[in-house]
Structures are given as structure tokens and as C-alpha cells.
Amino acid sequence: MMPGRITNWLRGEGEAEAEAVARLAAAKDAAEAANEAKTRFLASVAHEIRSPLNAIYGYAQLIERGEGKDALGAAKVIRRSAEHLAHLVEGLLDIAQVEGGAMSLTREAIRFPEFLDQLMAMLELQAQAKGLALVLERPERLPEFVHADPKRLRQVMINLLANAIKFTDHGSVTLKVDYRNQLATFTVIDTGIGIAPEDAGRIFAPFERVGGPAGERPGVGLGLAITQALVHIMGGEIRLESAPGEGSRFMVRLMLSEPLTPPSEPAPQAGAVTGYLGRERWVLLIDDEPAHLAVVCGLLEPLGFQVRSARDAASGLALAAQLQPDLVLCDVALGSENGWEVAAQLRRRHGAALRIVMLSGEAPVSEGAGTDHDGFIMKPFAFDTLIDMIESQLGIEWVRAAGAPRAAPPELAGAAALPRIIAPLAAAHCAEIERLVRIGHVRAIEAEIDRIAALAPEAVPLAERMRASLDSFDLKALANLARSVRADAA
Template identity: 55%
Template structure:
């Protein structure tokens, strides 16, 4: 860029000098029209030089901003990585005095790294228009409590008072993208605590007519007039006081992008030295029906119903071992495969209920395996892509892709359990679960078996869901309800899903019930 600009400057200078001699008073062989043409040429060259100067200035500023960002990002990566590396070495040498504390530090550091990577990916997805939103049922108060639980220790460590203000009649459930909503709140609360040295941070929530308003206010250093107009710009060169604080400077850019993608708006009010207030407005409608299990599980120890089989396919042995260690204690039969051919063969022999499938493997990819499994087994096997390849993210479940769902690595164990529960339509048991509560009341965990006569109706519902034939689905549900008293609870669940037009959940119930009918 600089070389091209210097060359153009030299050429323009020569051209201007030559043109100046040609149009100078008393010069021979230059008519009035030629002088006018030369004047226009000079003006054009001057405009081009000015445009190039501005472009060069902007490019230099952008390069400097990105250099600062890379230096900051390097620090943000190396700090938690050093904690992970150091504590892992201590545990490996059996020199860790407190293994539980080491595990917590490793987990927090890993979450920080994952958040940084997710933020960069989110920004690139938003800029390319490839960011996809999930529409799911969110436990609204529980989500807010999670954010408070996450940041209360951090606020207390700085001597800050962190409080949540909610109306008494906040809806228990709303619909939206839980991951993105949580990310927006975490980014804003994290910033408020980061830039507040004394006083308080408040998360205030209001809800009316499906409109949720979040206000995150602090008594921190505030934002100056030079920064307020560019606070949401990525790679913006911040003032010295803001730049002193840790971070890569992408949080607010990502937050604004996520809010806009979700159809909302975000505003900021701030005075230097007095604090800031960020306001987010989002439409979060209430679902027509609540999830079947409305009691959050605190400690999951198993699940009700027959034993399920899960096939884990990953070329990394450590990943296969990790998933087996997580799932086998819960009562699952876990089979593993390290390549595509083994996965297809094992699935053909054992007929697993669910396949957790990596994408990048030697030879055939995970998508090839998913296609083969879908052709061989139809919808009787649920397929969840469990991969770190964010660029191949396809949510699935729409009939266009062979997978039913996609979970990006690294993942929260609770998120994996949510996915398994949704795909296999199982109910968790354990401390705090609804199944445990019913057991304490003397109610059996396992429902009465469904009659074999209902199996064709469930199969027909699966087919009708793919075409969206609502009246036909209603007819089949009525037939199931009339077949046997034991089928009434399932019919009621299916009607609730149909009322909410949650066809994915409806298909899951039909598929599971078809397998369970005897």
C-alpha cells in the first residue's frame, strides 16, 4: 500500500509539474480548451491523491488496532493457558496439594479460553451472515440466577455489591436462544465489574407483553466522550484508562451483534467518573406449554425407563474415553469407534439409540458416517454431531441434513445431557429431579408399557411431522388415546407439543414411544 502510494505521488507530482508548465501564462501551443482539460485532470489527480492518503491512514490505523488486539489476545490466551499447564503438571507429578482446587482453576481457565474462541467465531459468523439462532424454551429466573451465581464471588473479591432486581411475577419460561442471551448478559455484567473499582453493579430485569428489558448499571469509571461513540466498534483504540483493563476489546462488539441478530436493541448511557448503564431490549415470548420436566436437576444420577445405548465415534481416544466416563455412570451402554467403517459396522450390529459423532476423522468424515447411518437405519437412530469444527455447524433436525442436532466442542456436561434428553426423550433421576420427587411420593419412575397396537400410529405421526400435516397428526393422537388407558399420558404430551407447534419434540416422543411399545 505504502509503495503504491509513493509511486502514485511521484507520478502525480511529475504530471502536475508538466501540466503546470503547459498552462503557465505565455506558454505556447496551449489553447483555452486544453487548459480547461488540464485543470480538470489536475483536480482529478489531487482528489485521487487525497483519497489514497485517507485510505492509507485508515489502513495504518486498522493495522495498528489489530496489532494491539493480537498482543492483547496473546496475553488473554497465555495467562489461563499457563494456569492449565502448570496445574496439570502438578497433578501429573502428584504434587498438587488440593486436587479439587486445581480442577476448578483448570476449568475456569478453560472456560475463559473457550469464551475467547467463541467470541472470535461469533464475530466472524455475524460479519458473514452465517450466525444461526436456536429457538428453545428458557428457564428465565434460573438463567438470571446462574449469571448472579457466576459473578457474585468476582464482585465480592473487589468489594462490590452486586444485586439482581426482578419483578415478582417474572415468567418461569420464555422462548429464545439461551446461549446467546446468556452470552450477552455475561459480557455486560463482566464489563461492569471489570470497570468498577468501588460501589455496586446492578442487573435489573423488567418484562411486559413479551418484551424483556435488561439494565446493567455500575458506579465505575464511566466512558468518556471520545469512546462513547465507538464503544461497540471492534478493534477500536480505547482511551488509556479503558485500555489498562484486561480484555481483548471484542466483548461489546459481539454483544451488539448478538442483540441485533436476535432482533433487539442495545443502548449505553455513561458519564466519565460516574458509571455506565447498558440497556438491552429483546422480544422473549412465553411458550404455550411448559417442558415435561419443569424441575431443574441439581445432581443427575441416572434416568428412568429402559437402558439406552450410545455409540461414540471419534478418532481421538481421549475424547472417546471422556464421553464414556461421563455417560456410563448414568446407566448408558457406551460403545466406541475410532473411524467411519468401525462406526457403521458397530451400529449395524448393536442398533444404538444415539450416535455422538465427530466430523474430522481419517478417511470418511463424520458427515459420510451420518449419511450411511441414516440410509441404513432411517430415523430409528438419533445422530448428534459433536465436533470442534465450527465452520461445519449444521443444527440438523430439519430433514435436509442427516444429523438431528449439533453440539460444539468444548461443551458443558449439562448441555450434553440436555441434548441427550431431548433426542432420546428420557427423564433424568437424581437429587432435585422430578423423577426423584415422584419416587419419594411412591410414584413409579417407569410408565406402563404401551400396547403394540399404537406402534403404527406413532410411525405415521413421524411421517406426518415431516410434511407438517397437522390434522392428520391430531387424528393419529386421538387414535392413540383411544387405544388403551396406558397411552393417555403420551397422547396428552403429544397434544401439548402440537399446540406449541413443537414438531421436533413431537417426533421425538413418537419415535421413543414406537420403540417402547410392546
């Protein structure tokens, strides 16, 4: 090989080696960036859940120590905070929808002053813990009702207020509300550390941290990114005014129209369930989480059920053989064991007479999962959901406390109000909704309702009624509505 060719060959080898080294360095940088993004994401998740969790934790401690002056009021705050946590979990799963512009909103009449008071109650303990004054400023006259998506509006306001409390060490956090010509303006004002001009441009970017070294305070991270996206989806705007050491003002403007006529008061509900008629029923709980076992036992035993519990598969199967229960409530994830396999063994040993209901924080991952069960409930669940499931599985009749009988929902003109071409399509979606209600797959139900609304303008009222039932977690009413539509279309 000629010397010139050798030189060129060596040069080519050197360039190839340099390119390989550069690719490895780029891959290393990408891996480090991904790891850093994961760390920021986990911190952001903690930021999102801390506010309602603090309300639950604080009020629970007060009740436990017997220092709660208003136990009923504390229970309401705990319940609302728990509901908000559940909504936040759904919100985290909706991030991809937010970024893709595919998120849908509900529109319902909410009590505006009551909504604001609930926000203050949820964050009061967090502000008190830092010695801050939490102030609500609102005009004397506010509309009693406005149209909004309460879940998303609550998420926006709690994100802003919680951030203000977090980055304020002395003084106050104020929520100022104005309402004129259907336009609501929410201004969150704090006396905190403020935000530098160079940070103001990136504060709404996902996973960004400002306001001090990472770890000194939980970063705003995901919270403000989701907040800005939600405000834009709701057709509003969000602005920031701040300076270091002078506090911050976040201003959100949204169109929240007043209903033309005040919504009718909800029909009085039947009294609380206090027992059931007929022979004594036995229920077996299989769950590796002691707190969950205690909660379900605390609900069912006062109603007259004989309840036994097991924390693993072997104990559960042995108890089932000994007790011959009427109903088994089995968690899907039993530590390292599989609840679906437990259900399959129960079915083989006891046959169809034993009713098996699975409980899980996730919907079945495949069509083959859980073929041996009779019902499915998603965690977290409302007590009424479990009560309705037991009623449907055991066919029992409840004894209720004194109260007005549950009013039947107003009749819907069902498929008769839909175009003849549209009715069978709506009925098909309703059949799927009935199936999804049985397994408690809320997000999939929302998607089916959206598909019904997209069929034709005439289908929108039906979709809105379904959304109202889903938002109040009245799955029984939703299933009945879907069933009536299918019957009318038949």
C-alpha cells in the same frame, strides 16, 4: 510535437501518476483499516466468551482440588455457563441478522427471580477474583414468571455485568432490578473508572475501545454493540450515565409481561439411563481430541457399552476391522484428515449393518457430504441427544433409574387445526425439520420454524411449541411433533 502540446502531455502524465499514487495510498489505508478491524474483532470475541469461560474454569479447578463445598451447585453453574458459551457462538453468527433486522425472538415464561440468581452465580467468581462485591438489589415482591427470550435477555445482562466488573478495580458492581406495570428496569451500577463524555457517544459502536490504551484492558468492542442491538430488537431502550472516576450506570428498560395464568409445571421426566437390555454392544470413537474421547467414554462405559477409541483415520479403520463394532462415532475434522472419507471407507468395508454417526462443530457444507453416514450430531451436544441417537441407530431399550415415566407431550390438533390450504405447506416444512434434526442443524431448524409461523396466524401455536422443544434442546420431541403434523396432513 509543439512545445505547448508537450507541456500539456507532461502535465497529463503527471496527473495520472498522482491519481495512481493516491489510489495506492487509499488501498493501503483500507487494508490497514481492515487489519485493525480484524484485530479489534478478535479482542471482542475474547471479551464475549471470557465471563462464562471463567466460571467454568474456576469451578472446575475447585472441584479438581476437592475444595468445592457444593459440587452439584458447581456442576449446574458449569453447565449453564457452557450453554451460554454455545449461545454466544450462535450469537456471533447472528451479527449479520442483527444488522439486517432479521433476527427473531422467542417468547416464553421464565422464572424471574431464579433467572436473576443464575446471573449472579455465573459472574460471582469473576467478581471475587478482583476483590469486588457483586450485589443484587431487587424488591421483595417480584413476579414469579415473566415472558421473555431468556437467551437474549441473559446475553444482554451478562455483557453489561461483565463489562462493569472488567472496568472496576475497587468497590462493587450492583444489578438493581425494578418491576412496575409490566415494565422491568435493569440498572448495572459500578464504582469503576467511568466513561468520558467524548467516549459515551461511540461506546455502542462495533469494535470501539474506550477506558484506556488498547491492550491495557480488553475493549468493550462487540459486546455493547450487540447488547444495544438486542435491546432495541426486544422493543426496549438502553441508556448510559457516567463520568470519569465516578463509575457508570447502564439502564435497560424492557416490557416483560406476566402470564395471565402461571404456566403448568413440566411433566416429570423418566429416570436417568443406567444401562440397556440385550446383548453387549461395541462402540468405536474416532476423534483427534482426547478431551472429547474422554467425555464420551465417560458417558457410555458406565451404561455397559464396550468402547474403544482411535485418534486418527488409520487407527480407526484398523480397530473397526478388528472389533466389528455396532456403532462408530466419527468426528468430521480429524486434524489434517477428512472424517467423511473415513465414513466412506467404513461403509465400503462393513456395509449397511455398521451404524455410522458423524460429530462436528459445523453442519455438512454440501448435499454430497456425508452420504455414507446414518446420523449427524452438532457439537456441543447434550448427553440426551447422543443417548437418543444411539437408541434410534441401534434400536435398543434403555434401563432407567426409578422415577416417574416420561409423560407424553399433550396432543396437538396438528394439521386439523390448520386451514386446509396451509396444512400441506406446514407439512412440507415439517419434513425439512425432521431432516435437519437428524443432522443437528439448529439454526436451519429455527429458520423453518419461522417460516411455519409466517404461514398464517393459525400456525403460530404450532411454531411456538416447536420453538419450546428446540430451546430445551429436546430434538426428539421436536421430530415427533413434526412427524405428527405430517401424518395429520397426509
